[in-house]
Amino acid sequence: MKKLIGLTTSIEEDKYFRRLTAPVKSHGLLSDYFDYIDKTVRTTLEKYATTEEPIEFLHKMHRLPFAVFMRLLIGDEVNQELFDQMFEEITAVISGVHNLPINLPGFAYHKGLKARKVLGERFQKLIDERREAMKDGKSMPRANIIDMLLSNTNQDYEANILSDKKIIEILVLFSFAGFEPVALMAIKAILHLQKHPHFLEKAKEEQEEIVKRRASSNAGLSFDEIRQMTFVSKVINETLRIATDQTVFLRDTSTTFNINGYTIPKGWKFFAVVWNIHMNPDVYVQPKEFNPSRWDDIETKPGIFLPFSMGPKSCPGSNLAKLQISVILHYYLLHYRVEQINPEARCYPPENCLVKFKKLSLSSDGN
Template sequence: MQHILHDSRRFMKTNMVAIVAYFVPLFLLPFSLYLFSIILRRSSDDRKKLPAGSRGWPVLGENLKFAHSPEKFVTEKMSKHSPDIFQTSLLGEKMATFCGAKGNKFLFSNENKLFASWWPQSLRKVLWFPQTNSTYNRILHRDVLSPEALKKFVPVMDALAREHMTRHWRPNTVVKVLPLSKIYTFELACRLFMSVVDPRRVKKIYDPFSEVTRGILSVPVDLPGTAYRRAIRAGGFIRAELMRIVEQRRKEMQRDFLSKMVMLRDEDGDFLNEKKICNEIIVMLLASYDTTSSAITGVINHLAQFPHIYNEVFKEQMAIAESKGPGELLTWDDIEKMKYSWNVARESLRLMPPAVGAFREATTEFTYAGFTIPKGWKTFWTVHSTHKNPDCFPEPERFDPSRFEGSGPAPYTFVPFGGGPRMCPGKEYARLELLVMMHNVVTRFRLEKTIPNEKIVYHATSTPVHGLPLRLHPHQK
C-alpha cells in the first residue's frame, strides 16, 4: 500500500512539474511581448527629438503639481524647458503642452487636421452615457446658440436676474457671491435649455453637481467611499433625470428650446438620440455650474476691489437703466451699449480665467518648434502661457480694461474661450450672462469686500477660498 502511495505522489509531482512547465511559458509569453512592446515604443520615442520635460511619478505623473497651481506649473515649466512647448504626464497620458501665442495659433489652426477632440476617460465615465461622447455637434450649436436665439435670451436672463436679486441679495447685508452665482447660472440654464422652472426640480438636478465636480478633480479610483465613486453615482442620477425630461419633451413637442433640440438631425440626417442630447445638456449645465459662475464671481470681485472701475461701469449701466420704462427688461440693443463693461469683464477673464485650457489628441505624427509629437500623444493649450505673460500684456498683474480698447490684444494672446473651429460655442451666451448680471448688481448696490485680500485658489476654476463674501450697500432712490 505504501509503495502504491509513494508511486502516486511521485506521479502527481511529475505531472505538476509538467503542468507548470507547460503553463508558465504561456503566461510569460504575452507578458514578455508586452514588455518588449513597451521597450520598442520607448526606444522609438528615444530616437525622436521629443519636447523637453519630465513625467513625474509613475501612474500619478505630475497631476498633483498641476492641480495645486496650474499657473505656477506652466510658468516654471516654460522657464525650465522651453517657452514654446514642454512634455509632461497628466491624467495618465503623455502630454505635450503648447505655449505662447504661436503655440495657440498652431493648435487652433490645425483642429481636425493634426488634432482631434479628446476628453479624459475618468471624466467621460462620470458625465456621459457609456459608448457615447459629447458630440460637439456643429448643427446643434448653430441652431441652438445662434445670434437669433441669443437675442431672445436677453430678456429672460434679465427677468431671472431680477428675481435672483429679490430672493438672494436684497434681504441680506452680506452675501457670498460664488455660491449665489452658481444658483443663478444653473437656474438660468435649466430655464433656457429645458424649460424647467420648478425650483424643486431644478434643485433635484443641481444638488448632485457638487459631487460631480469634486469627483472629476479627485484621483479616479472607483472604490466605495471615494469621491470618484460618489461622482459616478451622482452623474448616473443626473443622466437618469435628464433622460426623463428629454423623453417627456419628445412626446409633448412643445415649442421650446429642448423640443427644438429633439428635432435636430445630425450630419447623416438622423434625429439626435436622447443620450446624445443629454450629453450636450450636461456639458451646458456643467459650464453653467462651474465656468460661467466663476467668471461672474471674478468680475464682481474686481468691481468690489477697484472703486474707480466700479464707478465707470455704474455710469454706463445707469444710463441704460434710466433709458428704460418701468419694469422694461434689457434687450440685445442694451447689451451692445455695454462697451466699457465688456472691457472690464474681459480684463477679469484674463486675470481670473474660469478654465485653464483644453486637451486634444494628435491624430498623426508631426513636428513643432523642432520637436516631434508622436501620433496618439495628448496635447494641451493653456491660458496661463499668455494671459500673464509680460510679452503679451505689459504689467500683467495690473487690472487695466483699456487693454481691450481699439483693436485689443494681439491675436492668440487672450484665449479664455479658446480659438479656431472648437472655440467655446457658449462664448456669446457667457458674454450676455456676465453683462446682464453686472447690470443688475451695480444698479442696485455698492460693493465692499469683507475679506480684502481673500486668496484665490484653483478648484477646476478660479475660486475665492471663502466664496467672495461682500457687504452690500443699496443705492438710495
C-alpha cells in the same frame, strides 16, 4: 472625468452635435431668453441684498446661471423641486470632477458617480416626456436644447440619429459647462472691480449713462443696450484673460510642424496652456495686472485670447455666458456692493468666500 461626464465622440459626431446646437449662439435665441435672464438676475440680487446672514458667494451665485441653463434646456418653466434636485446632483458631479478619483463612500468622486447616475435617469425622463409631446405636435414656448438634440436628422452623417445615451452625455456635458463658469467669472469680475475703485466707478458711470438715455425712467434694461456696454465688455474680457489660469485645451496635430526646434508629428496630442497665452508680455503689458483699459489698444489677432477655445471646438455657450455676466454687472454696478466677511479666506478662486450684499441708496437718476 470620463466616468462622470461620459462623452466621447468621433470628429464627425462632434461636428454633428455642434451643428445641432448652433442656435445656442444665435442672436435670435439670446434675445428670446433675454427677458428671463434679466428678471432672474434682478430678483436673485435683490434676494441676496435682503438676506441678513452672509452668503457663500460662489455656491449662491451658481443658482442664478443654473436657472437660466435649465430654462434653455427645457424651454419652459422648471418645477422648483426638479430644479433643486438637479442643481444638487450636477453640483456633486462637478465636485467629483475637481477632486481625486477615489471611489469610496465619503469622497467627492464617489458622491459624484452616484449623482451622475441619478442625473442620467432624470435626463432620460425629460427626453421621454419631450419625445411624446413632439409626437402629439406639442411645441415648447422657446427653442431649447432637448428639442435641438431630438430633432436630429442629417443626410451627411450616416448615423444621423443620436442615441438617448449619447444625448444624455451631451446634456451632462452642457450642464457641467453651462453655469459654473458664468458664476465664477461674474464673481471674479465683481471682486476685481471692488479692488480697483477707479475701474468700478468708470463701469458704473457707463451704466448710468445707459439709464439716462432711456425714453422712460420706468424702462428696464433692454437687449440692445448690452451693445452699449463697451467698458463692461472690456471688464469681462480682462476677467476672462486673468481667470483662465487653470484652463488647458487638448488637441490633435493635423500636420507635422516644428516649434522652437522640436518636431511635433502629425496625429500627436498636445496641451495648450491658456495661462501662458494670456500672460504673454509681448501681447499684454504687465499681464498680471487687472486693467480693462488695455483692451482699448489691443489688436485682437487669432490665438492671443482664448477664454472659450477657438475654431470648431469653441464653446457654443460663449455668447450666452457673456450676456449673463453683462446683465449681472449692470445691476450690480448700479445697485449693489459686496462686503467680504472673511477676508482671511482664500477668495481667488472664490471658494468659501462669505459676503454680504448691500443695496446702494437710491441715486439721483432714480435707479
